[in-house]
Structures are given as C-alpha cells and as structure tokens.
Amino acid sequence: MKNLSLQEAFDSTFHHKLDFNDFLHLDVKKECKSFEIDKRLILSPSNKLKKFHKFLNNFVFDYAKINSDAVHAYRREKNPYTAVIKHAHSKYFFQTDIQDFFNSITLHDIEVVLDNNLSDALISDIINYKNQLLNLITVNGTLPIGFSTSPNISNTCLYAFDNELDSYCQREDIIYTRYSDDIILSSNNKYAFNGIEKIIQDQLTCFFNDRIRLNQQKTKHINKGTKIKLLGMVILPSGNISIDMRVKEQLEILMHFYINDKEKFTDYLENKYKGDFTKISGQINYINTIDKLYINKLRKKYGNFVVDAFHNKTIK
Numbered sequence: 001m002k003n004l005s006l007q008e009a010f011d012s013t014f015h016h017k018l019d020f021n022d023f024l025h026l027d028v029k030k031e032c033k034s035f036e037i038d039k040r041l042i043l044s045p046s047n048k049l050k051k052f053h054k055f056l057n058n059f060v061f062d063y064a065k066i067n068s069d070a071v072h073a074y075r076r077e078k079n080p081y082t083a084v085i086k087h088a089h090s091k092y093f094f095q096t097d098i099q100d101f102f103n104s105i106t107l108h109d110i111e112v113v114l115d116n117n118l119s120d121a122l123i124s125d126i127i128n129y130k131n132q133l134l135n136l137i138t139v140n141g142t143l144p145i146g147f148s149t150s151p152n153i154s155n156t157c158l159y160a161f162d163n164e165l166d167s168y169c170q171r172e173d174i175i176y177t178r179y180s181d182d183i184i185l186s187s188n189n190k191y192a193f194n195g196i197e198k199i200i201q202d203q204l205t206c207f208f209n210d211r212i213r214l215n216q217q218k219t220k221h222i223n224k225g226t227k228i229k230l231l232g233m234v235i236l237p238s239g240n241i242s243i244d245m246r247v248k249e250q251l252e253i254l255m256h257f258y259i260n261d262k263e264k265f266t267d268y269l270e271n272k273y274k275g276d277f278t279k280i281s282g283q284i285n286y287i288n289t290i291d292k293l294y295i296n297k298l299r300k301k302y303g304n305f306v307v308d309a310f311h312n313k314t315i316k
Contacts, residue, residue: 003124009059014051023052024132028139032146043139043146052136053148060133061149063121064113064156070166071158073180074151080231081241081290083179088239090175090186093228094193096200096219101181102150104212105143107134109157117156154180161207165200183214184230193221233290242291251283255302255310277313284311 004012010020031049035042045053066075072083087093098104114130126133137149143157144150162178169176174187185196197219204212222228228235234242250272257265273279284307288295299307309315 004059004122005125006059006123006129009123010055013055013058018048018051023136024129026052026136028135032139032144040145043144045147049136050148056133056136056149057152059123060118060121060126061152061156063118064152065117065120065159066155067159067162067166070162070176070178071155072177074155079289080179080233080286083177083182083184084230084233084235085241086175086177087184087186087230088235088241091188091224092186092190092193093222093224093230094185094196094220095222095230096183096197097215098181098183098204099213099215101212102143102145102154104208105154105157106211107138107141109208110134110138110143110153113153113156113159117159151180161203164203164206168199168203179231182231190223232286243287243294247283247287248294251280252298252301254280255298255306258306258310258315259302277315280310281313 007020010018010023026049028049031046032043035044068075072078072080111130111134114126114133118126137147137153138144143153158178166176168174169185172187172192173189174185174192177184183200185193187193197214201214204214224237229244232244232247234244236242254265254268254272257268269275269277269280284295288311295307
C-alpha cells in the first residue's frame, strides 16, 4: 500500500462511485455552509466534501509528522487528561495559548507540511497534487474550523516548533505539553520560567514570522498552593486530577432540578447550557475519563437511571 498513487487510493476507496476528476477540481466554497459560534466562523462541509476529507485523513494526514510526546490533541489515546497528568507533581506552572490558532495557519504553512511532513503517508505522488490538496483543505487561504482535516494539519504545522520548544524544555528540566492551541509548561524549579513567554514567542516568530502570536489574556504563571486549573481540570495537592468545582456544581444542580422540579430544570438548562443537552452528555463522558470516582458519587446521590440518562441523552 505504501506505493499507491493518489488516484489508485481514491478509486479503491470509492469503487468508482465518486469521480477522481471531481475530487481534484471541486469548488469547495460551494460545498460548505458557514455559521458562527462564540464569534468564531465554523464551516460545515457537504457530505461529499466530508467523504473527501475522510479519505485524505486515512491516506495522508493521519501519517503526518508530529511531536508525539508533547502533542495531546486530536490523537487516539490522547486527550486533555493525558496533557495535564504529566504536570501533576510539579510546583510551578506556565500556561498560555495561541491566538486565533486555525485561522493563523496559512497556505504557506500547509505547503511546508506537504513538502516536508508527509514522508510516512501511504500515497507516493502527493507532491504532484499539491495545489489540488490545498484547494480541498483551505478556505480563503487559511485553515478552516469545521473541516476534519484541520486538526491533523494544525498539529503537523507546529511540528518544528514543538520539537524546538520540547528540546529547550528538556534541557531546562521543564515539562511541556500542548493541547491544540493550549501550551502548558511546568517545573519544580521556580526560576525555570524566567523570560519563558519571550522564548516561546521568539520560537513562534522564527517559524511563522508574526502571523502566530501568544494570547496575552490567557498567559499566566501559577504556583502550587494556589488553584492549579488546566484545560478545565484541577490538580489537587495530592497530585490527583479532578474536575473544576464550578462544573460539578452546575451538573449537580441540573440533576437535582431534573428529579425535583422540571420547570427549574428547563430554565437552568437554557441558562447555563443554552438548551444544548449534548454539552452535558459530552461533559459527563469527559469527566468519566478523568474522575470515575466522581461519576460513582453521582450515581450514589442521584441514581444510575439519572446519570445514564444524562450521559446517553435520553432525558425526557
């Protein structure tokens, strides 16, 4: 399979039910609908474009080079918990994120990926279709939120940066993890983070000029002894990881109202979750991967039926 051409892989996947020439010349803008969430433009691709993106992930972008030690987003067996647990026994923390992450990634960055980061992909002639691939995975010259190819591409676009920062951190006894645009560093040396914000920004500038910047509003230093909150989780003094108390309180209030007062339940659901029950289901699934003891506590307090109904979105 290693020597498949792009057309051979395409035809073997779609059994000639979809046309390779259509794949190469698709008008991507006509195959998308756009909407906004929290002032961010999200693109929803058509079923045809979703199939093309899935094909590209399966044969190309799932094999892109990433720093597997540092990167915890959009990967099998990695998640926010695995990004945070590595920092559980540190005393000093530095947290920041990348401003407007996906939209800061441009055609030039993705060209670098196509040229240099896909040597392990199953397709032998990727380079011959560079322009067509760029057309399928970008919109208006940037990486769109909503395309299933964007997460893999964002990770590999930061491959050189991750390697450089990871090497620096290893020399300085700093632990480094990244979850999408969230950068987390920790150490037991209180002097380890002197000038660290400039060091990280300088490295980003080295690879991306001034197009990718750190978000000053989300940049902070934290010392053990204060509340260590990372990616919605809290590192307890024991080194265990749990969910932020605010999230627990909202969830328990919702379950209490569901059992005792359906009208208040409906109002609270609308107020705190905008009426979107999938957020609650996802939240419980997320908690279950991090703190199973808390899920057991909910079962004892509110009953298996209620917890399972919330988890499985079968609330009536």
